[in-house]
Amino acid sequence: MPAPRTLYLNTTDNINLRCLVWDHVEPRAVIAIVHGIGEHCGRYNHVAEYFNQQGYAVMAYDHRGHGESGGPRGHAPNLESLLDDLALFLRAKWRKNTGSKTHYFVRTGWSVMVQLCAPKNKHFVA
Structure with a gap:
């Protein structure tokens, strides 16, 4: 299995967010992995590889202050x-499969974050 592409998104306050992308030529859908507090997206390589082998494109990112993303460790200035970081990740221009339905694999309290983000970004809802 090929390694994921590593990309960085720059936030409005100049924090670099590390993103991993497992492309698929003809994806059934896109799965967005959103890790939990104190984690990093690398913990979900096995999950991403499994879904990729099943025909899905997969993307994941490290929250600010987590993993290989910038910012003070474990800190965000506000909700x-x-x-904003989540919205930036989900609408990133590098997504090759923008027409595909997106499913979410979300850990811990981040399911609430996705729900808070959705009303302002209607295209997030799969």
């Missing part, structure tokens, strides 16, 4: 910055 709005986390929601």
Whole structure:
């Protein structure tokens, strides 16, 4: 299995967010992995590889202050910055499969974050 592409998104407050992308030529859908607090997206390589082998494109990112993303470790200035980061990740221009339905694999309290983000970004809802 090929390694995922590693990309970085730059936030409005100049934090680099590390993103991993497992492309698929003809994806059934896209799965967006959103890790939990104190984790990093690399913990879900096995999950991403499994779904990729099943025909899905998969993408994941490290929250600010987590994994290989920038920012003070384990810190975000406010809730709005986390929601903005999530929105930036989900609408990133590098997504090759923008017409595909997106499913979410979300850990811990981040399911609430996705729900908070969705009303402002209607295209997020699969």
